[in-house]
Amino acid sequence: MMTADSLHLTMATLEPFSSLELGHFILTSAILFAIGIIGFLTRRNMIVMFLCTELMFQAAAIAMIAFGRFHMDLSGQVFVIFILTVAAAESALALALVVLLFRRKETLNAEAWTELRE
Amino acid sequence: MTIETTHMMMLANTAAGPGWAGFILWFPLISLALCGLWSILRIKSKLPAWTTVGCLALAFLTTVALYVSYSEPVVIHLFDWFNLHWGSGAKAGSFVANFSLYVDSLTLLWMLFVTGLGTLIALYASEYMEPDVGKGYTRFFAGVSVFLFAMSCLVMGDNLVLLYLGWEGVGFASYWLIGYYYTKPSAVAAAKKAFIMNRIGDLGLALAIWFIWLNFGTVEFADLFAVIASGAYHTEAGGWSISAIPFLLMLGAFGKSAQIPLYVWLPDAMEGPTPVSALIHAATMVTAGVYLLCRMFPVMQLHELALPTVAWIGTSTAILSATIALAQYDIKRIMAYSTVSQLGFMFAGVGVMTTAGAAYHVFTHAFFKAVLFLTCGAIMHGFAGQLDLRKLSGIMRLRGWKVVSVTMLIGCLCLAGFPLTSGYFSKDMILAQAFTSGHSAVGWLLLFTAGLTAYYTFRVWFRVCIGPVHFEPGDEDHGDDHGHDDHGHGDHGHGDGKFHPHAPKWAVNFVLIAITVGAILAAIPYFMPSGEEGVKGGWVASMTLDSSARDGMYGVYAIEEKGKLFGADPYNAMYFVSAAFGLVGILIAWWLHLANRKAADALRAKLLANPLTRWLPTAMENKWYVDEIYHVFVRAPLWVIGHAFALIDRLFVDGLLVNGTGYLPRAVGRMFQPLQNGVLQSYAVLMAGGFALVVVLIVLVMPWLQPILADWMAGTGGAG
Numbered sequence: 001m002m003t004a005d006s007l008h009l010t011m012a013t014l015e016p017f018s019s020l021e022l023g024h025f026i027l028t029s030a031i032l033f034a035i036g037i038i039g040f041l042t043r044r045n046m047i048v049m050f051l052c053t054e055l056m057f058q059a060a061a062i063a064m065i066a067f068g069r070f071h072m073d074l075s076g077q078v079f080v081i082f083i084l085t086v087a088a089a090e091s092a093l094a095l096a097l098v099v100l101l102f103r104r105k106e107t108l109n110a111e112a113w114t115e116l117r118e
Numbered sequence: 119m120t121i122e123t124t125h126m127m128m129l130a131n132t133a134a135g136p137g138w139a140g141f142i143l144w145f146p147l148i149s150l151a152l153c154g155l156w157s158i159l160r161i162k163s164k165l166p167a168w169t170t171v172g173c174l175a176l177a178f179l180t181t182v183a184l185y186v187s188y189s190e191p192v193v194i195h196l197f198d199w200f201n202l203h204w205g206s207g208a209k210a211g212s213f214v215a216n217f218s219l220y221v222d223s224l225t226l227l228w229m230l231f232v233t234g235l236g237t238l239i240a241l242y243a244s245e246y247m248e249p250d251v252g253k254g255y256t257r258f259f260a261g262v263s264v265f266l267f268a269m270s271c272l273v274m275g276d277n278l279v280l281l282y283l284g285w286e287g288v289g290f291a292s293y294w295l296i297g298y299y300y301t302k303p304s305a306v307a308a309a310k311k312a313f314i315m316n317r318i319g320d321l322g323l324a325l326a327i328w329f330i331w332l333n334f335g336t337v338e339f340a341d342l343f344a345v346i347a348s349g350a351y352h353t354e355a356g357g358w359s360i361s362a363i364p365f366l367l368m369l370g371a372f373g374k375s376a377q378i379p380l381y382v383w384l385p386d387a388m389e390g391p392t393p394v395s396a397l398i399h400a401a402t403m404v405t406a407g408v409y410l411l412c413r414m415f416p417v418m419q420l421h422e423l424a425l426p427t428v429a430w431i432g433t434s435t436a437i438l439s440a441t442i443a444l445a446q447y448d449i450k451r452i453m454a455y456s457t458v459s460q461l462g463f464m465f466a467g468v469g470v471m472t473t474a475g476a477a478y479h480v481f482t483h484a485f486f487k488a489v490l491f492l493t494c495g496a497i498m499h500g501f502a503g504q505l506d507l508r509k510l511s512g513i514m515r516l517r518g519w520k521v522v523s524v525t526m527l528i529g530c531l532c533l534a535g536f537p538l539t540s541g542y543f544s545k546d547m548i549l550a551q552a553f554t555s556g557h558s559a560v561g562w563l564l565l566f567t568a569g570l571t572a573y574y575t576f577r578v579w580f581r582v583c584i585g586p587v588h589f590e591p592g593d594e595d596h597g598d599d600h601g602h603d604d605h606g607h608g609d610h611g612h613g614d615g616k617f618h619p620h621a622p623k624w625a626v627n628f629v630l631i632a633i634t635v636g637a638i639l640a641a642i643p644y645f646m647p648s649g650e651e652g653v654k655g656g657w658v659a660s661m662t663l664d665s666s667a668r669d670g671m672y673g674v675y676a677i678e679e680k681g682k683l684f685g686a687d688p689y690n691a692m693y694f695v696s697a698a699f700g701l702v703g704i705l706i707a708w709w710l711h712l713a714n715r716k717a718a719d720a721l722r723a724k725l726l727a728n729p730l731t732r733w734l735p736t737a738m739e740n741k742w743y744v745d746e747i748y749h750v751f752v753r754a755p756l757w758v759i760g761h762a763f764a765l766i767d768r769l770f771v772d773g774l775l776v777n778g779t780g781y782l783p784r785a786v787g788r789m790f791q792p793l794q795n796g797v798l799q800s801y802a803v804l805m806a807g808g809f810a811l812v813v814v815l816i817v818l819v820m821p822w823l824q825p826i827l828a829d830w831m832a833g834t835g836g837a838g
Contacts, residue, residue: 037802037806040799040802041799041802041803041806042799044799049798110797110798110799111797111798113796113798114795114796114797115796116796117794117795117796118796
């Protein structure tokens with residue numbers, strides 16, 4: 001495993017962001033996540049809801065990079081690469097689904113599909 | 119386990135016999151297989167009948183060949199069936215019941231009339247069942263083949279397990295054939311009744327076999343009789359289970375041979391086709407109980423009360439069913455009650471220790487009762503199902519009915535015990551032995567019953583066969599070859615030309631004559647040498663002497679003081695006494711039912727008019743209400759218990775346990791069902807809310823709860 005000592009990386013080496021601390025990143029992530037979840041819960045447009053889930057994804061990604069940097073561990077960044085890949089694939093799939101649903105009912109309202117509960 | 123070790127030493131000292139004797143069993147099986155084949159090929163001819171008659175005739179010829187070549191008891195091993203051995207030394211045990219035949223003269227006696235009469239009655243049935251050609255014809259003859267196979271297993275088996283196989287097999291065949299007209303509810307009910315009644319008896323037999331194996335360690339006849347003869351068994355070791363054996367065997371015999379308390383199935387079994395009544399329910403199957411008791415005679419003496427019980431049950435059955443037969447109008451039913459009554463005579467004979475007398479009466483009864491049933495069947499067949507003796511009269515004067523009437527007369531004479539007929543000699547042996555062995559009460563009751571027998575037998579004959587010609591057809595349309603146009607429904611005349619009874623043809627007449635000749639000739643064995651000094655009964659006695667029933671021979675079995683009848687040897691006195699009873703019975707029947715038929719009705723009316731005697735004809739006509747009594751005391755309680763259990767099953771097991779268990783998750787599910795409403799946002803809210811709740815729990819509650827939990831854990835840990 002790569003450790004902080006072996007890489008000789010410290011917070012001090014990243015000069016331009018030296019004034020920023022972990023808390024800032026986490027706060028950013030939390031705000032982003034909150035925007036995402038509120039958007040998801042309040043909007044009925046499927047595309048917007050989908051965009052909100054993407055927001056939540058990115059919030060998680062930021063938190064992960066921040067913690068990775070804080071712990072001097074590259075796993076966080078590696079994980080984010082995976083998340084982006086999966087998100088890309090999933091967005092293609094989700095948009096295709098939205099298109100199909102739209103073609104059926106000529107609407108993007110999620111509530112038009114309550115019969116799917118059966 | 120001293121019993122087993124001692125008898126294990128004694129191997130059956132019985133010679134091996136000829137393997138071809140197995141064909142007595144295989145021929146009926148071949149016939150069954152061929153009937154199955156004809157059924158698959160949809161044969162619409164009389165081929166199944168000829169197949170069965172041919173196979174049974176071959177089985178009869180094989181039996182005759184076996185009889186001719188017979189010299190001593192033999193065991194014929196066909197193939198291994200149950201051959202189990204376990205343990206070693208003192209702990210060794212075994213259960214051996216191979217598919218082997220035990221042939222001694224008792225076996226041969228039974229097999230000769232079983233296969234002989236089976237062949238003749240199958241021939242009779244080939245004509246009798248004609249209206250069913252292409253319908254149930256093949257099924258009927260398949261049933262007869264099954265019966266003959268099972269009966270051969272029963273009689274020829276060398277162990278009780280094979281006997282039991284045959285015992286159940288004949289019960290099954292009987293069920294099959296009683297229920298032959300399966301679209302008729304009464305036939306179906308009668309079949310079920312016969313089967314269930316027999317199950318009760320079979321339980322006794324099954325338990326008896328088990329107890330015999332437990333106590334004597336073997337179910338093979340040769341070994342079993344050797345053990346009993348040697349006395350090398352411990353009555354104390356067996357205790358009650360050894361004393362129970364004869365009574366359980368008896369129960370089995372009472373079920374199969376229709377004795378009190380299990381006799382009620384036999385009269386109902388007349389729902390089957392008449393050849394079946396003649397073959398199974400008169401001549402052969404119902405004598406299986408007598409065979410069992412004769413075969414197991416040494417075992418029957420394990421308890422001193424066993425044989426007197428048999429004698430008294432037999433006597434009571436004889437007299438009870440004779441009184442019922444007096445008052446019935448259905449001639450086939452009269453014959454059925456008469457069969458029950460005659461079987462009672464045979465059991466009484468076994469009970470008073472004349473197995474020879476019982477076997478002889480079985481032998482003669484098989485012939486004359488077969489004749490009587492077959493003549494009844496011919497009448498029923500010819501008169502479109504008419505069996506009421508009030509509606510038939512003088513049929514002897516009709517064209518083509520002479521053979522039936524004359525053979526019926528001879529059958530009646532034998533049954534009534536008319537002097538010098540076969541029934542006279544065989545019945546006398548039982549009656550005389552009852553007095554000789556000191557059971558004079560049994561003897562007098564049986565003599566009285568013999569008088570009743572003569573009366574009801576000739577009541578039938580005098581009413582139906584002679585007197586003025588008069589007949590009404592029954593309600594049964596045979597769809598026969600006469601065509602329906604000449605006797606349409608509604609205007610069946612009183613012999614006025616509208617209805618033509620059809621007289622039997624060659625097969626029926628030939629069989630009637632052949633069996634009647636047999637019934638007459640059955641008197642001859644009485645005069646043949648019995649092979650032992652002072653032993654009466656002739657050939658049949660000699661056949662019985664050479665078997666396990668020997669212990670039951672009078673003269674062989676030591677009777678301290680021989681009883682007397684009118685100061686003479688009962689065997690000589692009985693020639694006159696029983697003849698007198700029989701003749702008086704016939705005379706009364708002649709007066710009431712031929713010379714002065716109005717007198718019979720007047721007598722009945724007189725009895726009914728008097729309140730003191732009204733019960734007598736009423737009870738007799740209603741069969742002493744035995745069916746009703748069984749209905750109230752056995753069937754009704756069982757019905758109540760059955761329904762109580764059904765209720766418990768429905769309410770508790772099904773309702774609470776099964777459906778209750780299923781209902782619980784359903785109810786819980788229904789509680790949360792509104793949550794699944796299909797609105798995506800509500801799911802998301804629930805998810806977010808749930809997540810928030812978990813966060814709150816972890817962040818706020820756990821810090822507060824943890825110390826408390828830790829304290830509690832420490833506390834229990836300390837206490838433990």
